[in-house]
Amino acid sequence: MHSRHLNEQMVRVLRTIGYDVRFRRGKGQYLFDSNGERYLDLLSGFGVFGIGRNHPALREALTNVLDSEFPNLVQLDVSTLAGILAERLLAHVPYLDKVFFVNSGAEAVEAAIKFARMATGRPGIVSCDHAFHGLTNGALSLNGDGIFRNGFEPLLPDTQRVPFNDLAALERALSSRKVAAFIVEPIQGKGVNMPADGYLQAAAELCRRHGTLFIADEIQTGLGRTGRFLALEHWNVEPDMVLLAKALSGGHVPCGAVLMRRPIFERMFDRMDRAVVHGSTFAKNDLAMAAGIATLDVIAQERLIENAARTGERIMQGLKALVPNYEMLREVRGKGLMIGIEFGAPDSFRLKASWSLLETANKGLFCQLITIPLFKDHKILSQVAGHGLHTIKLIPALVMTDQDCDHVVNSFDSVIAGSHRVPGAVWSLGKTLVTHAARARKAG
Numbered sequence: 001m002h003s004r005h006l007n008e009q010m011v012r013v014l015r016t017i018g019y020d021v022r023f024r025r026g027k028g029q030y031l032f033d034s035n036g037e038r039y040l041d042l043l044s045g046f047g048v049f050g051i052g053r054n055h056p057a058l059r060e061a062l063t064n065v066l067d068s069e070f071p072n073l074v075q076l077d078v079s080t081l082a083g084i085l086a087e088r089l090l091a092h093v094p095y096l097d098k099v100f101f102v103n104s105g106a107e108a109v110e111a112a113i114k115f116a117r118m119a120t121g122r123p124g125i126v127s128c129d130h131a132f133h134g135l136t137n138g139a140l141s142l143n144g145d146g147i148f149r150n151g152f153e154p155l156l157p158d159t160q161r162v163p164f165n166d167l168a169a170l171e172r173a174l175s176s177r178k179v180a181a182f183i184v185e186p187i188q189g190k191g192v193n194m195p196a197d198g199y200l201q202a203a204a205e206l207c208r209r210h211g212t213l214f215i216a217d218e219i220q221t222g223l224g225r226t227g228r229f230l231a232l233e234h235w236n237v238e239p240d241m242v243l244l245a246k247a248l249s250g251g252h253v254p255c256g257a258v259l260m261r262r263p264i265f266e267r268m269f270d271r272m273d274r275a276v277v278h279g280s281t282f283a284k285n286d287l288a289m290a291a292g293i294a295t296l297d298v299i300a301q302e303r304l305i306e307n308a309a310r311t312g313e314r315i316m317q318g319l320k321a322l323v324p325n326y327e328m329l330r331e332v333r334g335k336g337l338m339i340g341i342e343f344g345a346p347d348s349f350r351l352k353a354s355w356s357l358l359e360t361a362n363k364g365l366f367c368q369l370i371t372i373p374l375f376k377d378h379k380i381l382s383q384v385a386g387h388g389l390h391t392i393k394l395i396p397a398l399v400m401t402d403q404d405c406d407h408v409v410n411s412f413d414s415v416i417a418g419s420h421r422v423p424g425a426v427w428s429l430g431k432t433l434v435t436h437a438a439r440a441r442k443a444g
Ligand SMILES: Cc1ncc(COP(=O)(O)O)c(C=O)c1O
Pocket: 046, 104, 105, 106, 107, 109, 132, 133, 134, 135, 185, 189, 217, 218, 219, 220, 221, 245, 246
């Protein structure tokens, strides 16, 4: 049915890489396939299952909403659950005053663009190279990766990209004084790129000096993933707007929020006849609001932010200790449970030929030699951090245990060791992937 009615290419991808195991159940950080086999999920639905899959508190909250027969989405009233969730979110960012709810990450970005333009009266939006902010037209205009943009242009006018970590380029862009906002992920999701020391503080300061709003896209990094409620807290930065989505949903009911300073909000909603000048029909629906409240409860009660910091450090230390052992393992970086594992071209002649064979077929293919055996032999689901990259990204649920962490480290150790053996099973897989890539290119 999926091939016939939906995305056939996705079905082909899953078959090619052997991920077509038909998952049947999810619990916490684990998935179970049709044979009852357990997998450790280091992808967590692109980061939506911060509290893990099917958390009982979340299920209870959602069931309670349904059982209560609340009126829901009257639209010409105000929702109590939305008020509660807004207050709970703002308690984490005392310097912000207002919340605007949305249905997804991209919708949060779209809203932020409108709020920023309206509040400043300026058209420009600056984002970073390699940024990912979503795939709707406005958000896409801010994306730093050509593969997403190509073929869809022209996109939103007056958008501009600067290199991440380049303050001089940012200052040049802002000096036109036509820039409404600078939007940045504190840690870039595509590639797990870390901000240089002082970059985010200095960027926020530049924004303030040039009358530009500083928007933190914490859609992936927020809600405890990096070991703080917001990743920006690691660098003591107070943005003008914060975007949240993904994990706020509990993984069940899409839910996002734009948190901002009062004057920005009040410029958009400044008169009674403009009370609905921006909005989205489903945004404050009761199930989404209840999911958000329950998610924040679980994060607090189970001390998941502390757990993310601790277990993330355990994985990171374990993986960092492997770097000296393997010439193709270059770097392990990240914060909390947002971890990038970067590979690079080998120096030894023995491995060089095999690496180039793969990379000529398809840039970034090497990482599949790690993720596929991790899945098949160690029952670990992971992903490459972006198109053509040599970095694998881990963004598991924040409920990871020490045992899970040790399983991750030991499994990577074993698979990376295999990738350094030529000839060997891993490189036979490499040859198969090269054949598939060649066939796909021919078909295309
Ligand atoms: C940093 C960031 N911003 C925005 C988005 C877009 O969110 P959504 O897929 O919910 O539209 C994502 C999704 O991966 C993201 O990681």
